[in-house]
Amino acid sequence: MAITIQPIEASDQEWVRGFLWQQAGNTRMVSRGRLHQCDELPGFIGSLDGQRAGLVTVRLDGRNCEIVTLHTAVHGQGLGSALLVAAADYARQHGCQRAWLITTNDNEPAIRFYTNRGWRLTAVHKNALAQSRLLKPEIPLLGLDGVPIEDELEFELRLEEGD
Numbered sequence: 001m002a003i004t005i006q007p008i009e010a011s012d013q014e015w016v017r018g019f020l021w022q023q024a025g026n027t028r029m030v031s032r033g034r035l036h037q038c039d040e041l042p043g044f045i046g047s048l049d050g051q052r053a054g055l056v057t058v059r060l061d062g063r064n065c066e067i068v069t070l071h072t073a074v075h076g077q078g079l080g081s082a083l084l085v086a087a088a089d090y091a092r093q094h095g096c097q098r099a100w101l102i103t104t105n106d107n108e109p110a111i112r113f114y115t116n117r118g119w120r121l122t123a124v125h126k127n128a129l130a131q132s133r134l135l136k137p138e139i140p141l142l143g144l145d146g147v148p149i150e151d152e153l154e155f156e157l158r159l160e161e162g163d
């Protein structure tokens with residue numbers, strides 16, 4: 001399948017909103033005690049054979065870039081990897097030294113996915129979800145495989161020259 005990656009345009013916003021609802025059940029996400037309105041963030045849309053099937057959203061913060069969301073509707077075709085590369089390229093182009101992201105302790109596939117792509121686990125924010133639920137009470141108590149969602153796992157990719 002042919003993968004194409006395009007920056008989100010203003011005309012994509014309705015699709016972005018619908019995709020986030022479909023994939024994540026919400027357009028709002030919390031990380032490190034901050035609530036993000038993800039359909040207003042910059043990012044990239046990934047398509048498979050011309051059909052939009054994936055989305056990454058990002059947030060610049062000085063010389064750091066947070067990957068706020070990453071979802072694909074079709075797994076195992078390389079789309080998530082391509083979107084992650086596009087996000088890291090975006091961060092580099094904006095002078096960032098580091099890209100980072102949060103996933104939760106229940107999300108083993110994501111932990112494997114990031115680790116296999118050179119991202120490093122740099123922090124475990126124990127019990128961070130208690131704080132997150134104050135901002136977004138609809139976060140479920142149980143996640144993948146019924147595992148309690150309690151901790152934020154922080155991954156990073158260093159973006160030094162030549163990486």
Ligand SMILES: CC(C)(COP(=O)(O)OP(=O)(O)OC[C@H]1O[C@@H](n2cnc3c(N)ncnc32)[C@H](O)[C@@H]1OP(=O)(O)O)[C@@H](O)C(=O)NCCC(=O)NCCS
Pocket residue numbers: 069070071072073074075076077078079080081082101102103107109110112113116
């Ligand atoms: C995590 C996620 C974004 C990965 O997206 P994806 O499109 O499946 O990613 P890829 O296809 O690039 O890679 C996934 C796996 O398929 C494999 N793969 C890649 N291309 C492939 C292909 N053409 N054929 C078969 N397998 C392939 C990869 O090796 C990878 O396996 P690995 O991680 O064990 O090495 C996706 O699974 C997802 O949306 N998950 C739910 C949301 C989520 O958890 N997001 C992250 C939270 S922070």
